[in-house]
Each structure stands twice: as structure tokens, then as C-alpha cells.
Amino acid sequence: MSSVSEGRFPSSSVPLITPGPLRTTLRTDDGVRIEAVYEPCTADAGAAAETSFDSTAIVVAHGFTGSVDRPAVRRAAGVFAQRAAVITFSFRGHGGSGGRSTVGDREVLDLAAAVEWARALGHRRIVTVGFSMGGSVVLRHGALYTGRSTAGAEAGGVTEREGRMEAHADAVVAVSAPARWYYRGTAPMRRLHWVVTRPVGRVVGRYGFRTRIDRNDWNPVPLPPVEAAGLIAPAPLLIVHGDQDPYFPLDHPRMLADAAGDGAELWLERGMGHAENAADENLLTRIGDWAVAR
Template structure:
């Protein structure tokens, strides 16, 4: 799975529906078409009719085998829309997007395209919220794509490209990572051993394609992308929220604690959710509402 050159984003202007909601096909920097949906903030008092420039946009990065039309993703979008405009999209290899999943590597390009689209629509403040695989992607994206005011302030962030990106369209103003791993190749739980079988074996990829509607790349990572635990110290000064369930069957609590420790003093806020399982399927409406409130704190949205 290649991690080469993650730079600026090209995108198409092909609109499939008249907004709201607005459905488009984005084109990533490496030429992969990605389906995306934009929904304005609809329910919170005072936000209906507000200009995009005065409203936060939340970009949702789903977990592995998810997609823009999956019920858990749509539910998250509905809750988030009470606080902010929402962009949902399908990672490469998922849903109606093109390409093949690289399980968190080149997916950073898909997220960058979605963030840039939110800014093209007029939103000055964009927050990324990722779940599981998407949680690792938002962490790496936060390290790789820098706001113009801080361009060059971060050290090299990825084995494939040693520089941080100064891209006015693609950076996140705050990052929320839910149920993310701290390190790659983790096989310490039965669900993760099953996931590795799906990703690495031909029979597993067959199940992924026809059982989970997920097309998976056959190549190994080369080079290995920056791991989440190495990305989190480089997200500052953007605020970072880490959310994890104490009953997560995929990643035990040493993962979020390792991420929080790596972020350094005051570098991240950690919420350990009692009784919560894994990712968007386990995040109830109350938690999603709290995440959205954190993401929009201090804004007019």
C-alpha cells in the first residue's frame, strides 16, 4: 500500500443532486473519485439560514467497511447537523467511491478532499471527526496538513513526504478521533485478528468485497505510514479530542491512553466512555451530541 506524495487536491464539480443536501463526486490528488454529501446545519437554534462562513462544518470519517449511506454514519450526521453543517463521504474502496481501500494509508487524501470541499462551500472552520480507521486517518491528516499560519512549524510528519503541508483548503481546525488504534499491525484481540485475515488473505478480501462491500488493495504498505501515536504530537495547535469506550472489543484502553500521553501536557482531551463498545455503531446519540458540542464550542453554529 503506497504512501507516496500526499499533496494538493484536485476535485471535480460534478453535482448529482440539488442542495440541500448536496451530493458530489470529489477527485483526490491521486485521481480517485470519492462520493460525498453536504448537509447544512438544520436544527440548532439560531443556525438555520446562517451563512457558511459563520457555521462550523464537521467532516465525518467512517470506519473500515463503512460508507456514506450506512445507518450509523447517517445517524451521526443527523445528530451533528443539530450543531454544524456536515460533510460525509465514503473512503476509497467503500460504497460508491472508486479505488481500493488501503486501510488508513492513502485515505488521508480522501479526507483532505472532503475538508477542502467544506471550505470551498464557505466554511471558515472545519472539524474532522473520525471513527476507528477513520479515527487514525483524522490523526494523521491533522499532522500532515497544516494551517497557513503555522506552515513549516512542524517537523517532518510522514515517511513518504518529510514536510508538513501548508494548504489553506485541506487543514482541520480541530480533530476528534473515536475508537482509534495507537499503533499499526495490532493483533491483540480476536476482532483485530479477524480483520487482519480480511485484509491480508485472498479469501478474506473476497469476504470483504462481497460480504462488506469493501474493495481492499492487495499491496503491502510501502513505506509504512506515520502511526497514530507519532502523529498526535504534531496536531497542535489544533485542539484534539480522543474518545474511547471501556468495552471496545478491538482496541483496549492502552491505545487511547498511549495517544493522550503522546500528545503531551494539554495536547489532547481524553474521554473514556463507560459501557461503550467500538466506533460509530457504539456511539449513542448523547455521545454524538457531546462530540458535536465540543467541535462547535465558541462558534455561532
């Protein structure tokens, strides 16, 4: 899985703010076709006039083996749409998108294309919300696409160039995200590594989970999430994690929060499991409120 120099992305050719849901196909900087869905904010006009609903869009990045049409993703989008416009998409190798999953590496290009689409639709403020693998992607994206000139800066083997303003997020939310790569400390993560690294595992991923996985190793290794967390400020960062997460124990969110310092808020959710499947309506509502208020 090859890391990339992450910077410029083409915008999708779409009209400004659309009156209803819109499904389209985006093309990433490396040429992968990504399915995406735009949903306008469902708040009434009076509420929108009193808030930033009319200018904010939330871009949702799903977890590994998810897709734009999975029930948990659609549920999250429905809650978020009560507060802001929402863009959901399927990462490469997932759902109806092309390419193969690199399990968090080149997926940052998919997110950047979705963020640029949100700005092309007329939204001035973008908040990225990522779950599990998507959480690691929004952290890297937040670190590498700042809208500031950082040409030539080296970060974890990735050379950051000055990116277009359209590609950056104004706030970042990482839910159930790992702090470090190659973690195998829990049984679910050992099973996931078997799926990703073994030929028979990738067959299971393709036909059992509808996820097409790249066979190549990362080269170079992408910027680790814990390092990315320290590079996101001054953009606000929210880290959300369940105390019953079977994949990543609580040292992961605490490492992320420590790395971010004063630039992050940490929510440890009692009784919550892992990622979008475990995020109930109450939590999604609080995340949506945080997104439009920051």
C-alpha cells in the same frame, strides 16, 4: 499500499453554501473518485446567529467497511447537523467510491478532498471526526495538513510539504482509534488482519462487506497514529474511546493522549463498544457540542 507525499489538493467546483443536501463526487489528488454528501446545519437561524453553526462544518470519516449510506453514519450526521453543517463521504474502496481500500494509508487523501470541499462551500472552520480506521486517518491528516509551512519535514516515512490552507482541519476528534499499526491483540483485530492480508479474506471483504481491499503492503509504512497525535497541536484534539471496545483496549487511547500532552482531551466512555455503531445519541451530541465550541 504505497504512502504518499501529502500536500496539495484540487478543490471541487461547487457554489457557496447550498440551501439543502447535496450529493457529489470528489476527485482526490491521486485521481480516485469519492462519493460525498453535504448537509446544511438544521439549527434555526436564531441559534445559528448566537454560535459558530453558520461557519463550522463537521467532516465525518467512517470506519473500515463503512460508507456514507450506512445507518450509523447517517445517524451521526443527523445529530451533528443539529449543530453544524456536515459532510460525509465513503473512503476509497467503500460504498460508491472508486479505488481500493489501503486501510488507513492513502485514505488521508480522501479526507483532504472532503475538507477542501467544505471550504469551497464557504465554511471557514472545519472539524474532522473519525471513527476507528477513520480515527487513525483524522489523526494523520491533522498532523500532516497543518496549514503551516513545514516543507521537507520527515514524519514516519512521509515527506510533508506545505499544504494549501483549504486542506487543514481546525480541530480533530478521533473515536475508537488505534494508537499503533499491526495490532493483533484482540480476536476482532486478528480477524480483520485475515480479511486484509489473505486473498480469500479480501474476497470476503469484497462480497461480504462490500469493501474492495488493495492487495499490496504499505511501502513505506504511514506515520503511526501515536506519532501523529503529538503533531496536531495547536489544533484542539479530542480522543474518545469505550471501555468495552472489543478491538482496541484502553492502552490505545491513553497512548494517544499521552503523546498529545496538553493538546488533547480524553473521554473514556463507560459501557461503550467500538466506533460509530456504538456511539449513542448522547455521545454524538456531546461530540457535536465540543466541535462547535473549540
